[in-house]
Amino acid sequence: MFLSSVRELIEEKSGVKGFSLEEPEIKARGHLATNAAFLMSKKSGLPPMKTAELLREKLLSGKEAELFGRIEIANPGFLNFWMSGKATGLAIKEIIKAGSKWGKNAPKSRKETIIVEYSSPNVAKPMHVGHLRSTIIGDALANMYETLGYKVIRWNYIGDWGTQFGKLIAAYKLWGRKKAIEKNPINEMLKLYVRFHEKVKSNPDLDRMAQIEFKKLEEGNTENKKLWAWFRKESLKEFSRLYKDLGVKFDVTAGEAFYEKDLKPLIDKLKVNGITKVSEGALIVPLDIYGLAPALIEKSDGATLYLTRDIANLEYRLGKYKLHKILYVVANEQAHHFNQLFAVAKILGLESVSLEHVKFGMVLGSDGKKLSTREGKTVILDDLINEAVKLAYKIVAAKNSKLPKREKEKIAKTVGIGAIKYNDLSQNRVGDIVFDWDKMLSLTGNSAPYLQYTYVRLKSVLRKARLSGGSADEAKFHVKHLGNESDSALIMKLAQFPEAISRAAETCLPSHLAKYLYELAQEVNHYYEINSVLKSGVEIRNARLTLIKAVVEILKNGLDLLGIQTLERM
Numbered sequence: 001m002f003l004s005s006v007r008e009l010i011e012e013k014s015g016v017k018g019f020s021l022e023e024p025e026i027k028a029r030g031h032l033a034t035n036a037a038f039l040m041s042k043k044s045g046l047p048p049m050k051t052a053e054l055l056r057e058k059l060l061s062g063k064e065a066e067l068f069g070r071i072e073i074a075n076p077g078f079l080n081f082w083m084s085g086k087a088t089g090l091a092i093k094e095i096i097k098a099g100s101k102w103g104k105n106a107p108k109s110r111k112e113t114i115i116v117e118y119s120s121p122n123v124a125k126p127m128h129v130g131h132l133r134s135t136i137i138g139d140a141l142a143n144m145y146e147t148l149g150y151k152v153i154r155w156n157y158i159g160d161w162g163t164q165f166g167k168l169i170a171a172y173k174l175w176g177r178k179k180a181i182e183k184n185p186i187n188e189m190l191k192l193y194v195r196f197h198e199k200v201k202s203n204p205d206l207d208r209m210a211q212i213e214f215k216k217l218e219e220g221n222t223e224n225k226k227l228w229a230w231f232r233k234e235s236l237k238e239f240s241r242l243y244k245d246l247g248v249k250f251d252v253t254a255g256e257a258f259y260e261k262d263l264k265p266l267i268d269k270l271k272v273n274g275i276t277k278v279s280e281g282a283l284i285v286p287l288d289i290y291g292l293a294p295a296l297i298e299k300s301d302g303a304t305l306y307l308t309r310d311i312a313n314l315e316y317r318l319g320k321y322k323l324h325k326i327l328y329v330v331a332n333e334q335a336h337h338f339n340q341l342f343a344v345a346k347i348l349g350l351e352s353v354s355l356e357h358v359k360f361g362m363v364l365g366s367d368g369k370k371l372s373t374r375e376g377k378t379v380i381l382d383d384l385i386n387e388a389v390k391l392a393y394k395i396v397a398a399k400n401s402k403l404p405k406r407e408k409e410k411i412a413k414t415v416g417i418g419a420i421k422y423n424d425l426s427q428n429r430v431g432d433i434v435f436d437w438d439k440m441l442s443l444t445g446n447s448a449p450y451l452q453y454t455y456v457r458l459k460s461v462l463r464k465a466r467l468s469g470g471s472a473d474e475a476k477f478h479v480k481h482l483g484n485e486s487d488s489a490l491i492m493k494l495a496q497f498p499e500a501i502s503r504a505a506e507t508c509l510p511s512h513l514a515k516y517l518y519e520l521a522q523e524v525n526h527y528y529e530i531n532s533v534l535k536s537g538v539e540i541r542n543a544r545l546t547l548i549k550a551v552v553e554i555l556k557n558g559l560d561l562l563g564i565q566t567l568e569r570m
Contacts, residue, residue: 002087002090002091002094002095002495003021003032003495003496003498003499004498004499006021006032006067006081007021009059009064009067010034010036010055010059013055013058013059014036014037014039014040014055014058015040015043016036016039016040016043017039018039019034019035019036019038019039020033020034020035021033021034021499022034022496023492023493023496023519024080027489029072029074029080030072030080030081030082031081031082031083031488031489031492032080032081032083032492033074033078033079033080033081034078034079034081035077035078036055036079037049037051037052037055037077037078037079038051038077040054040055041077047077048076048077049073049075049076049077051077052073052077052078052079053073055079056071056073056079059071059079066084066086066087067083067084067086067087067090068081068082068083068084068087069082069083069084069085069087070082083488083492085479085483085488088479088482088487088488088491088492089479089480089482091491091492091494091495092479092482092491092494092547092550093479094495095491095494095495095550096474096477096546096550099553100553100556100557102494102497102498102550102553102554102557103147103497103498103501103554103557103558104147104557110148110149110150111151112150112151112324112325113150113151113152113153113321113322113323113324114145114150114151114152114153114323114324114325114326114327115152115153115155115317115321115323115325115326115327116138116141116142116145116152116153116154116155116327116329117138117155117156117157117326117327117328117329117330118134118135118137118138118139118141118142118154118155118156118327118329119131119134119135119138119156119243119248119250120134120156120157120158120159120330121158121159121235121239122158122159122160122164123158123159123160123165123231123232123235123236123255124164124165124168124186124189124190124193124231124235125186125189125190125193125235126186126187126190126238126380126381126382127239127242127380127381127382128378128379128380128381129363129371129378129379129381129384129435130331130362130363130378131381132363132381132384132420132424133331133360133363133424133429133433134329134330134331134360135243135246135248136246136420136421136424136425136563137329137358137360137424137425137429137510138154138327138329138358139154139246139248139563140425140510140513140561140562140563141327141329141358141505141508141510142154143560143561143562143563144501144504144505144510144513144561145505147501147505147561148501148502148505150324152251153251153252153321154249154250154251154252155250155251155252155253155254156250156252156253156254157254157255157256157313158236158239158253158254158255158256159255159256160228160232160255160256160257161255161256161257161260161309162256162306163210163211163214163303164193165213165214165217165228165231166210166211166212166213166214166215166217167193167196167197167210167213167214168189168192168193168196168231169210169213169214169217169224169227169228170196170206170209170210170213171192171193171195171196172192172227173213175192175195176188176192181234182234185234185235185237185238186234186235186238189231189234189235196210218260228257232255232257236253242381242382242385245385245413245417246385246417246421246563247417247563247565248563256306256309259309259312259313259316260309262312262315262316263304263308263309263312266308266311266312266315267283267297267298267304267308270283270285270297271283275347275348276297277294279294280300281300282296282297282298282299282300283296283297283298284296284297285297285344285347287340287343287344290339290343290346292336292339292340292343293336293340295307295340295341295343295344297311306337307337307340307341307344310337310341311341311344311345311348314326314341314345314350314355315348315350318350318352318353323352323353324353324354325353325354325355325356326353326354326355326356327356327358327508328355328356328357328358329358329360330357330358330359331359331360331361331362332359332360332361332362332430334357334359335357335359338355338357339357341355342355342357356508358429358508359429359430360429360430361429361430361431361432361433362432362433363379363424363432363433363435364432364433364434364435365434365435366434366435366436366437368434371435384420385416385417385420388416388417388419388420388437388440388441389412389413389416389417390412390416391416391437391441392411392412392413392415392416392419392441392449393408393409393412393416395412395415395441395443395449396408396411396412396415396570397412399570400569400570411567411569411570414452414565414567415441415448415449415452415567415570416441417565418448418449418452418559418564418565419440419441419447419448419449420440421448421562421563421564422440422447422448422451422514422562422564423435423436423439423440423447423448425510425511425513425514425562426446426511426514426515426518427511428509428511429508429509429510429511446518448559448564449570450518450521451517451518451521451555451559451564452559452564452566452567452570453570454521454524454525454555455552455555455556455559455566455567456566456567456568456569456570457525457528458524458528458548458551458552458555459552459568460569461528461533461534461545461548462545462548462549462552464534465533465534465541465545468534472542472545472546472548472549473542473546474546476539476542477542477543477546478539478543479543481539481540481542481543481544482543482544482547484531486526486527486530486531487527487531487544487547489523489527490523490524490527490547490551491547493519493520493523494520494547494550494551494554496516497516497520497554497557497558500512500513500515500516500558501513501561510562513558513561513562514562516558517555517558517559517562520551520554520555520558521555524548524551528548531544533545533548
């Protein structure tokens with residue numbers, strides 16, 4: 001691909017790799033900029049400005065020099081490139097030829113498999129904004145890695161085991177009603193769980209009852225196994241409904257319970273290999289060499305932990321698949337857990353696979369405080385989606401009063417859910433993100449509705465062109481009709497799409513792709529404002545329509561990767 005060729009040329013002439021090649025923030029500084037001279041400087045010991053001069057000379061000395069209109073050096077050692085008409089011509093031809101496949105730059109030789117673990121809700125509890133972040137980020141990363149040619153296994157690791165089920169079973173036997181749970185599974189199970197915790201304050205014997213019920217479950221008691229399976233089934237139905245609304249699918253849905261049978265053999269193996277120690281009756285793996293607290297594998301009462309099941313899960317995955325990488329998309333709060341898991345994996349010699357905790361921060365309200373209800377409770381995902389769709393409906397109805405109600409509702413759902421997703425993905429996942437309804441649903445700012453509206457607007461231009469007999473025709477396209485600076489700027493922005501995907505995937509930061517799409521939308525809107533398209537001469541009109549068609553395809557592909565739907569009208 002075009003930018004890949006430019007990168008390879010700089011690598012060849014500089015002798016270094018890993019440099020940045022990006023569009024400068026200030027347009028007047030060129031189409032592209034690189035810090036390659038700084039890496040050269042570290043290698044040669046020469047000042048960055050001197051190495052920048054040497055690199056500039058090398059790039060302008062060979063036959064490839066015709067790719068550059070000019071190259072300037074900027075303090076303290078950056079190279080700024082203005083690509084030539086020939087270069088932008090080559091780029092747009094490549095983009096047009098690829099069509100909807102532009103950006104899908106997967107090498108044919110790539111055969112690596114990646115597991116992306118995300119969402120991971122708990123059975124019998126409603127999904128909240130934390131699960132939303134994991135779901136949205138994980139889904140986007142899975143999409144991007146797949147586009148880069150990896151075999152991606154989308155894995156939903158649900159919380160379906162633990163002492164909480166003893167409490168839920170006890171609560172159901174005391175106060176539960178089958179019909180109520182069948183009617184509203186998650187809410188009714190949550191009510192039972194909350195009621196148990198309220199009652200146990202005045203009746204400590206309930207705790208003992210819950211312990212007995214969970215032990216019976218662990219031992220395979222028929223009644224308790226049946227109840228557990230029912231709670232799990234009803235919960236998964238609700239989760240599936242939400243995933244359908246969000247447009248999210250999984251290849252594997254497996255819970256902690258799946259690994260229960262593997263825990264005793266795992267613990268026995270750890271003991272035999274001398275990895276564990278007994279501390280106050282509990283079984284631990286010392287992690288002093290990694291600067292970490294000991295990993296608790298088995299409590300003094302014989303109970304296992306989430307970490308124990310995660311180790312079993314890792315061994316299962318490595319036994320079943322030939323893996324290149326596992327991404328765990330889980331909140332910042334679990335950083336210590338994953339540090340311990342990865343350390344234990346090293347001790348066990350499970351280093352054939354790259355393990356990465358893709359962590360993310362909390363969701364904050366516009367007041368800078370943790371997003372919560374008026375009662376201070378965690379915001380339920382269902383409520384959040386409903387509110388987004390309701391607010392989006394008001395905007396859609398105001399702009400399209402004559403549309404049928406059903407059509408308005410369909411558009412509102414796409415806009416509302418898209419707004420929630422983009423608001424998350426456009427911000428740096430590592431830090432806390434701000435949830436601001438006005439910004440999220442704005443048609444003019446950095447938002448999903450702005451991108452969706454840009455797409456709709458451009459599709460409308462292409463439809464008008466077809467009606468007037470002047471649609472984009474790649475066969476009649478000639479680059480000589482795209483010779484002004486705005487043409488070149490838009491072409492160079494289109495050329496950056498594959499790199500934006502690669503960078504977002506490699507850093508596990510979907511915000512890189514979101515930023516690119518926003519800048520592309522700004523660029524094309526500016527382009528349309530300053531250039532006559534539909535009223536141009538036949539040849540120029542065809543060239544510009546072909547360019548706009550390429551933008552439409554890339555906007556759609558990019559939004560698809562982020563899990564955001566496009567619309568034909570808004």
